[in-house]
Amino acid sequence: MPASPSPSPSPSSSPARPPVPAADLTKPDPRWQIRIRGLNKTFGPQHVLRGLDLDIERGKINIIIGGSGQGKSVLMKHLMGLLKPDSGNIYVDGLDIVPLADVEMAKLRRKFGMVFQYAALFDSQNVVENIAFPLIERYKLSRDEIMARVRELLKRLDLDHVDGIEQKFPAELSGGQRKRVGLARALIDRPEILLYDEPTTGLDPVATKNVDEMILRTSHDFGVTSVVISHDMASTFRIGDRVSMLYEGKILVTGPAQDVLRAPDAPVREFVEMAGLTVPPLGVSA
Numbered sequence: 001m002p003a004s005p006s007p008s009p010s011p012s013s014s015p016a017r018p019p020v021p022a023a024d025l026t027k028p029d030p031r032w033q034i035r036i037r038g039l040n041k042t043f044g045p046q047h048v049l050r051g052l053d054l055d056i057e058r059g060k061i062n063i064i065i066g067g068s069g070q071g072k073s074v075l076m077k078h079l080m081g082l083l084k085p086d087s088g089n090i091y092v093d094g095l096d097i098v099p100l101a102d103v104e105m106a107k108l109r110r111k112f113g114m115v116f117q118y119a120a121l122f123d124s125q126n127v128v129e130n131i132a133f134p135l136i137e138r139y140k141l142s143r144d145e146i147m148a149r150v151r152e153l154l155k156r157l158d159l160d161h162v163d164g165i166e167q168k169f170p171a172e173l174s175g176g177q178r179k180r181v182g183l184a185r186a187l188i189d190r191p192e193i194l195l196y197d198e199p200t201t202g203l204d205p206v207a208t209k210n211v212d213e214m215i216l217r218t219s220h221d222f223g224v225t226s227v228v229i230s231h232d233m234a235s236t237f238r239i240g241d242r243v244s245m246l247y248e249g250k251i252l253v254t255g256p257a258q259d260v261l262r263a264p265d266a267p268v269r270e271f272v273e274m275a276g277l278t279v280p281p282l283g284v285s286a
């Protein structure tokens, strides 16, 4: 994993961000794997993303927080090219993915794994078929090679203890198990970047903690860059290296987790207080 070349800055609002020369955005950067600039997305009259800027740090857990309907899932889908913006750029290792044609985008997508908000497993396929799907779709690997990769992941994600797990269908799994199968499918093609959309929503506190640990372990063991959308402030605090808050179509604050959660901006304070966390803003003694 590359070392961070400079110390972490204080949390910053988008307008205060020092502009990066355009030429530098088109070169791979040792620290920032994804750099988003001026992203706009409308659906009919609804202006969801409004000139959004965001940098995603390589090898770290980057968390995006924000209220329901603010555009978090829409942003995530842009990162993998599942949605195209009206305007703006998304540089992945210096390559702007916005103008890519379908064939090039499909190639680029192999860098990514995505864990969808509602696991998005195929109901009529068993656990092995669900996890192996990306390999079957893309390569001509032997059945033995595929099974070896599937079993390695089942083990890494603590699913190998579940009796008959390989043959089970999604409806026969608990919510937490489904999330882990979804993660195994996202990992099977060994991605560099993992996107998680609300990995803990709807889970009880124990399952939430398990999923958090799984994200941490995956980040450390596989050295991937993680982008996690989360409502859950306790999780965010536990696992986040960097946190960015999406608010009214832009990133309101971004920076190291400990600093962002202490930012004085009212929407951040509201989010932190609603979660029942006691994180006083900077400059206010507890």
Ligand SMILES: Nc1ncnc2c1ncn2[C@@H]1O[C@H](COP(=O)(O)OP(=O)(O)OP(=O)(O)O)[C@@H](O)[C@H]1O
Pocket (backbone or CB within 6 Å): 043, 048, 066, 067, 068, 069, 070, 071, 072, 073, 074, 075
């Ligand atoms: N394909 C689409 N067509 C039209 N509108 C859409 C589409 N996808 C998202 N939207 C709208 O964009 C807005 C942002 O949606 P998004 O799913 O990104 O919210 P979110 O921040 O992920 O919310 P939640 O926390 O509830 O998941 C919503 O108002 C939604 O209705």
Ligand SMILES: [Mg+2]
Pocket (backbone or CB within 6 Å): 072, 073, 074, 117, 197
């Ligand atoms: Mg969402």
